[in-house]
Amino acid sequence: MSGRNEIKPPAKPASIKDIARLAKVSHSTVSRALHNHPLVNAKTAERIRQLARKHGYRPSAAARSLVTQRSFTIGVVVTTISDPFVAGVVGGIEEIAAAHGFSVFLANSNADPEQEVRVVQSFDERRVDGIVVTSSRVGALYVPVLSRRQVPIVLLNNQHPSQFAYSVVINSTQGASDVTAHLIELGHRRIAFLGDEFGRQSDTERLAGYREALTQAEIPFNRHYIVHGDGKAEGAITAMGKLLALPQRPTAVVCYNDMSALGAMHCIHGAGFTIPGDISLVGFDDLHMSQYLNPPLTTIRQPMHEMGRLAMQTLIAILSGVISQQNFTVPGQLIVRASTAPPRKEP
Amino acid sequence: MSGRNEIKPPAKPASIKDIARLAKVSHSTVSRALHNHPLVNAKTAERIRQLARKHGYRPSAAARSLVTQRSFTIGVVVTTISDPFVAGVVGGIEEIAAAHGFSVFLANSNADPEQEVRVVQSFDERRVDGIVVTSSRVGALYVPVLSRRQVPIVLLNNQHPSQFAYSVVINSTQGASDVTAHLIELGHRRIAFLGDEFGRQSDTERLAGYREALTQAEIPFNRHYIVHGDGKAEGAITAMGKLLALPQRPTAVVCYNDMSALGAMHCIHGAGFTIPGDISLVGFDDLHMSQYLNPPLTTIRQPMHEMGRLAMQTLIAILSGVISQQNFTVPGQLIVRASTAPPRKEP
DNA sequence: CAGTCGGCTGCAAACGTGTGCATCACTTGA
DNA sequence: TCAAGTGATGCACACGTTTGCAGCCGACTG
Numbered sequence: 001m002s003g004r005n006e007i008k009p010p011a012k013p014a015s016i017k018d019i020a021r022l023a024k025v026s027h028s029t030v031s032r033a034l035h036n037h038p039l040v041n042a043k044t045a046e047r048i049r050q051l052a053r054k055h056g057y058r059p060s061a062a063a064r065s066l067v068t069q070r071s072f073t074i075g076v077v078v079t080t081i082s083d084p085f086v087a088g089v090v091g092g093i094e095e096i097a098a099a100h101g102f103s104v105f106l107a108n109s110n111a112d113p114e115q116e117v118r119v120v121q122s123f124d125e126r127r128v129d130g131i132v133v134t135s136s137r138v139g140a141l142y143v144p145v146l147s148r149r150q151v152p153i154v155l156l157n158n159q160h161p162s163q164f165a166y167s168v169v170i171n172s173t174q175g176a177s178d179v180t181a182h183l184i185e186l187g188h189r190r191i192a193f194l195g196d197e198f199g200r201q202s203d204t205e206r207l208a209g210y211r212e213a214l215t216q217a218e219i220p221f222n223r224h225y226i227v228h229g230d231g232k233a234e235g236a237i238t239a240m241g242k243l244l245a246l247p248q249r250p251t252a253v254v255c256y257n258d259m260s261a262l263g264a265m266h267c268i269h270g271a272g273f274t275i276p277g278d279i280s281l282v283g284f285d286d287l288h289m290s291q292y293l294n295p296p297l298t299t300i301r302q303p304m305h306e307m308g309r310l311a312m313q314t315l316i317a318i319l320s321g322v323i324s325q326q327n328f329t330v331p332g333q334l335i336v337r338a339s340t341a342p343p344r345k346e347p
Numbered sequence: 348m349s350g351r352n353e354i355k356p357p358a359k360p361a362s363i364k365d366i367a368r369l370a371k372v373s374h375s376t377v378s379r380a381l382h383n384h385p386l387v388n389a390k391t392a393e394r395i396r397q398l399a400r401k402h403g404y405r406p407s408a409a410a411r412s413l414v415t416q417r418s419f420t421i422g423v424v425v426t427t428i429s430d431p432f433v434a435g436v437v438g439g440i441e442e443i444a445a446a447h448g449f450s451v452f453l454a455n456s457n458a459d460p461e462q463e464v465r466v467v468q469s470f471d472e473r474r475v476d477g478i479v480v481t482s483s484r485v486g487a488l489y490v491p492v493l494s495r496r497q498v499p500i501v502l503l504n505n506q507h508p509s510q511f512a513y514s515v516v517i518n519s520t521q522g523a524s525d526v527t528a529h530l531i532e533l534g535h536r537r538i539a540f541l542g543d544e545f546g547r548q549s550d551t552e553r554l555a556g557y558r559e560a561l562t563q564a565e566i567p568f569n570r571h572y573i574v575h576g577d578g579k580a581e582g583a584i585t586a587m588g589k590l591l592a593l594p595q596r597p598t599a600v601v602c603y604n605d606m607s608a609l610g611a612m613h614c615i616h617g618a619g620f621t622i623p624g625d626i627s628l629v630g631f632d633d634l635h636m637s638q639y640l641n642p643p644l645t646t647i648r649q650p651m652h653e654m655g656r657l658a659m660q661t662l663i664a665i666l667s668g669v670i671s672q673q674n675f676t677v678p679g680q681l682i683v684r685a686s687t688a689p690p691r692k693e694p
Numbered sequence: 695c696a697g698t699c700g701g702c703t704g705c706a707a708a709c710g711t712g713t714g715c716a717t718c719a720c721t722t723g724a
Numbered sequence: 725t726c727a728a729g730t731g732a733t734g735c736a737c738a739c740g741t742t743t744g745c746a747g748c749c750g751a752c753t754g
Contacts, residue, residue, distance in 0.1 A: 063740035
């Protein structure tokens with residue numbers, strides 16, 4: 001927090017009064033002309049607009065929002081923008097925001113509570129009109145802001161949903177169930193689950209979906225087949241190692257997400273096994289790269305871009321006073337690729 | 348550009364005058380107390396600060412920047428945040444920005460000129476203190492803003508550098524030369540280059556580096572070994588297909604970036620060849636996933652996060668009035684992994 | 695010809711903050 | 725006792741907009 005000192009101001013841009021002086025009218029008239037207000041003479045208005053264009057006049061958003069009490073900005077908090085899923089979501093948010101004249105503030109929290117507090121303060125000072133929180137573990141932390149300033153908050157795939165906020169979530173249970181069912185249909189019975197120890201809500205739900213499919217097929221649950229990584233490739237490698245060390249190895253693994261599947265894939269290949277020959281592998285997300293992996297990954301597609309769009313559309317609806325649905329659950333779609341196949345025949 | 352109408356304002360937050368009323372002092376005193384100005388009584392100041400904290404007072408950034416003529420915001424333009432390289436850069440920018448009390452506006456241009464104009468206008472209205480443009484083809488487009496308002500602009504890996512702006516670029520020539528030399532050292536002589544038809548500056552430079560290494564080793568240049576994709580996996584697949592169709596296939600391929608390498612890898616495997624057995628493959632970027640590919644990818648590491656940090660640090664230096672170096676060229680680092688090996692012995 | 699009305703324009707206040715300058719109370723020194 | 729000085733505070737203006745209201749001018753009506 002240093003360095004906010006001794007900073008020199010840039011050149012001053014043209015103000016509405018400058019334009020007024022040039023047009024020989026009051027600044028009120030200029031304001032009205034630029035807003036196409038009907039109460040200003042058509043010819044004068046056109047003359048003013050031309051002058052404004054000529055001098056590259058841009059109204060100050062700060063001054064405007066001071067009087068209108070609306071900033072036309074929203075804040076987006078993410079754990080890290082380097083996560084490809086998060087980046088996809090942010091892309092969707094930004095697209096809709098821009099189309100409606102909103103600018104978006106992006107802030108990384110790095111899952112650091114102290115940093116999250118700073119982000120909230122920053123958004124508060126900026127008087128953002130709304131907030132989207134993606135994949136955070138502490139979305140609830142943002143609720144105080146909401147209660148004080150009535151700023152609508154949309155939680156996207158939050159790990160700790162609050163009933164006081166709006167939300168957009170993937171149907172984790174259904175997705176995990178579908179992908180597990182797909183493996184069962186192929187003939188697998190020794191199916192493991194590689195979760196994310198940090199993914200509270202979604203990990204629980206995906207595990208539930210996995211178990212649901214097992215139950216449905218009357219396959220007994222084996223607790224040794226449940227291991228946990230960190231939702232990234234690194235943690236998945238260790239976790240996958242544990243599965244490979246089991247006396248009776250699984251013939252298929254359901255991974256928490258595609259990045260975990262990538263790590264697991266790396267581990268499996270490193271140990272000299274083949275996919276899907278020795279082990280079938282599935283992910284969750286359908287990241288852009290997943291279709292090009294070797295082998296291409298079977299997974300549950302999470303429409304990240306659309307989810308981002310939906311979050312922003314919800315925000316705009318709320319701000320427009322439209323009564324919006326509180327909670328959206330979007331379905332995942334099973335994408336079958338070459339990383340899954342029937343298990344090898346028992347010798 | 349619809350929907351900026353009929354939007355209801357949120358609850359009004361506490362203002363400096365509210366705090367002043369509660370503390371029974373003028374708003375000037377409150378302002379000074381919160382800035383730790385020495386000319387206010389220590390006890391009064393503490394009392395005011397407590398009151399402010401108790402009522403969750405946050406000064407309005409808009410009002411402040413109106414009088415100080417500084418917004419403590421910067422604008423970041425990217426073609427698409429879904430590009431993992433771009434996301435890494437933005438992460439670095441945001442980290443430094445946050446540490447210095449700056450907030451960042453993120454805008455996607457989608458490489459659409461019309462959209463770029465809108466972004467410039469938006470940043471102009473918001474009175475951003477600085478701009479970072481990443482991997483754009485039209486960075487020059489932002490210069491008019493600079494000339495009118497003296498807003499410093501830092502171009503990061505821009506495809507059309509302007510001598511009027513600051514810049515941070517990867518040393519593409521050196522990187523491509525190093526990675527090509529690595530292949531030559533392994534014994535390859537039939538080396539192809541798979542470029543990016545849209546990457547003006549960087550494609551030219553990487554191609555130059557490739558040729559430089561060939562010349563150094565006295566390997567004749569073969570124009571049939573030059574093909575172009577689109578910098579993404581999709582385009583690389585088609586381009587790689589052309590190389591595989593050649594009567595005398597190359598034994599190694601230098602790709603424009605890791606995403607292209609991913610596509611090429613997919614194509615090669617799809618055609619039944621092995622890596623690095625039949626063909627050695629190298630990329631450029633060292634994306635996070637690259638180390639986990641099958642096989643792990645040899646590439647040039649581009650320190651994206653650090654480049655983002657450097658860009659933001661440069662911006663802050665300029666804003667602080669420190670005379671900063673105009674152009675930074677950062678070196679790439681050769682990372683050797685399993686996608687490269689000596690060529691198979693000729694039969 | 696006086697009065698009214700409609701179309702256009704300007705005045706002034708407000709939004710929330712920072713800051714130069716005047717002011718006030720009180721202490722100190724001669 | 726009075727002048728000067730010191731420390732703390734308030735006044736008032738500025739920043740660049742938006743907007744309710746008053747006012748002006750010309751034309752039309754009775």
